[in-house]
Amino acid sequence: MGEPHLPPVRPPRVFIGFTEVAGYFGNLQSALRSLGIRADFVDESHHAFQYRRPSLLAVLANFIHTALRRSAETRNRPTAAAWWVAALPLRGAKAIVHCWLFAAALARYDAFIFCGGDSLLPRNADLPLLRRLGKRVIWVFTGSDHRPPYLDGIAVRRYRNDIASLIVEAGRVKARVSRAEQHADWVVALPASSQFHSRPFVNFLRMGIPFVLDQRLVVGANPFSGDGTRILHAPSEPGSKGTRWVRDCVQELRAKGYALDYVELSGCPHAEILAAIANCDLVIDDVFSDTPMAVLACEAAALGKPTVVTGYYADLIRDELPTAWIPPTMFEAPSQLAVAVEQLVADEARRAELGSRARRFVEEQWSPRAVAERFLRLIAGDVPGDWVVSSRDVQYLHGGGLTKRQVSETVRHVVAAGSDAALLLDHNPLLKEKLLRFAVPHVVP
Secondary structure: OOOOOOOOOOOOOEEEEEOOOOOHHHHHHHHHHHOOOOEEEEEOOOOOOOOOOOOHHHHHHHHHHHHHHHHHHOOOHHHHHHHHHHHHHHHHHHHHHHHHHHHHHHHHOOEEEEEOOOOOOHHHOOHHHHHHOOOEEEEEOOOOOOOOHHHEHHHHHHOOOOHHHHHHHHHHHHHHHHHHHHHOOEEEEOHHHOOOOOOOEEEHHHHOOOOOOOHHHOOOOOOOOOOOEEEEEOOOOHHHHOHHHHHHHHHHHHHOOOOEEEEEOOOOOHHHHHHHHHHOOEEEOOOOOOOOOOHHHHHHHHOOOOEEEEOOOHHHHHHHOOHHHOOOOEEEOHHHHHHHHHHHHHOHHHHHHHHHHHHHHHHHOOOHHHHHHHHHHHHHOOOOHHHEEOHHHOOOOOOEOOOHHHHHHHHHHHHHHHOHHHHOOOOOHHHHHHHHHHHOHHHOO
């Protein structure tokens, strides 16, 4: 008597939305499709860096975002009101589109991968129903979308003269994280920016960045024209990337006699950045980073170029992660920026070796196929224990895009304006105490 015939298991159908982050989710969609998975990505992003051609929905969403941001930032009340009113009809149109998407998605998809703050319905009202209907929900956070604003360089600069608004923004981010934790099957996040998380999450660095470089995009002109080691710095936001310290580093090394051809690019189309990477000897990415390899370093790695990244998380990462999971950049403390750059400038063989290791890493461990296969494991509920981080183990307190002094000053202002409760860290008492001892020692008994 033969074994009973079992019907084949249908592969999951995956919906991805709504924000592109430097090609991450477009590449994930393509990789899932290459594995035979129906995957559809609805992108509402509209990037100045031209990662992809914007859709009509992306242009609509970007106009709404711009109008609401300007209405929040302007001090002129009539102007602010005009921007807010201008966004109203478009917000209504977007809501209608999302309601239609929600109805269609319920029938078409088994799993949903969301990024940042948006799901299908306003204020994530769809999430409880998705769970009740047995849909799998994966939520991916990539940086400022879940990092406490008082530890985020971009937010601190935006609200430098308005601590009350910074505290309000912290509440919004904390609520976003809490909603994702409550309703998602798994949250994917970087430990160094997960101070607001109160439940276990999957380590972003284990999932990886599904990076692939289309060589046809490397079409810009060579920006280097001088002699010496060609160094590229391409900050998306110079203040948060520590560009001032990068310039000081270059001047220090030139004073020591090194010939450096330094190029700095910001706000350029993506193709120009890729062409500059292809023609450089090394990249300096970020001075105050909480990750060893973001997308610029991935792009450098794909082209076999080494990257220097510095950040205070470098002092912790080797104790928190297996060596095999740590991307091969030169990731050091900010105080070691000049030392790290000098080591690569002075040693061409070391540059070549680091660039080669970085290329192997993104081609193998962080290939789109490898990352997509890990997402399929999350969707199937097959999550190895070593992928999971306990929120209580998050003890990094220096944030991203800020010096230690800036973190200390900002936290002191937040506590002065709203007490230590405004930090929203009661779920992690040890981290809260460490942050207060660092920034406001007199309030800790």
